[in-house]
Amino acid sequence: MLFSDPDVLAIFTEYDQRHQSERERMQQLPPGAFGELRDEFLLPIGARVGGYLRSLVIAQQPARILELGTSYGYSTLFLADAARENGSKLVSVDVDAAKQDYARNMMQRAGLADHVEFRCGDALDIIAQDQGKWDFVLLDIWKNLYLPCFDAVYPKLAEEGILVSDNMIAPASAREAVRAYRGAVRGKPDLQTMLLPIGSGIEMSIRWTEGNPKL
Numbered sequence: 001m002l003f004s005d006p007d008v009l010a011i012f013t014e015y016d017q018r019h020q021s022e023r024e025r026m027q028q029l030p031p032g033a034f035g036e037l038r039d040e041f042l043l044p045i046g047a048r049v050g051g052y053l054r055s056l057v058i059a060q061q062p063a064r065i066l067e068l069g070t071s072y073g074y075s076t077l078f079l080a081d082a083a084r085e086n087g088s089k090l091v092s093v094d095v096d097a098a099k100q101d102y103a104r105n106m107m108q109r110a111g112l113a114d115h116v117e118f119r120c121g122d123a124l125d126i127i128a129q130d131q132g133k134w135d136f137v138l139l140d141i142w143k144n145l146y147l148p149c150f151d152a153v154y155p156k157l158a159e160e161g162i163l164v165s166d167n168m169i170a171p172a173s174a175r176e177a178v179r180a181y182r183g184a185v186r187g188k189p190d191l192q193t194m195l196l197p198i199g200s201g202i203e204m205s206i207r208w209t210e211g212n213p214k215l
């Protein structure tokens, strides 16, 4: 079972049902129509990645978690549930206020609202405005923004902090942006990085700086 709390599980089931019906709708769209409609869809990380990230966060116990790309709150549900378990602070960022309102309502109904702070605005501005370090970052916004977001968030990734990015394998249309992102990540000598074949492909990068006494 993904969630033991029945209120959280009920909200996950709602997301899952919406996702199933959206998949059918997506398959019926005429070629080229998706681009204009993409904000109507959840575009979620999926249950396997969500479950993996929830376990990872509970195991790592990050003090501060940053989610770039709230959308309607599907991935937020997994991170907020883990944040509650740990007493971590989760900040979730999206430029679309209506989607965040939906996500906020879902987190309230799940009983997780006290464990998420929603920040609405451009991810690059919000990253720049926050002076603290991040112990866990989920990067899941539009793929052309992966590289600038990485450049902005990398200096703020804590020692032993984990950066996870979604869509490293699919969709194929994101490949070019993903390659540029992966190249930049691999250029940083203090990041250890692994591509995991889970869901649409996630990459996990951990900061281990030379001189860390654990090395």
Ligand SMILES: C[S@@+](CC[C@H](N)C(=O)[O-])C[C@H]1O[C@@H](n2cnc3c(N)ncnc32)[C@H](O)[C@@H]1O
Residues within 6 Å of the ligand: 042, 043, 044, 045, 046, 068, 069, 070, 071, 072, 073, 074, 075, 076, 093, 094, 095, 096, 099, 121, 122, 123, 124, 140, 141, 142, 145
């Ligand atoms: C793929 S969706 C996120 C899906 C979500 N993580 C989930 O699993 O349900 C990408 C999101 O990035 C947001 N986004 C796009 N450009 C942005 C920007 N410049 N700043 C912040 N969010 C942005 C979009 O509004 C969209 O909701």
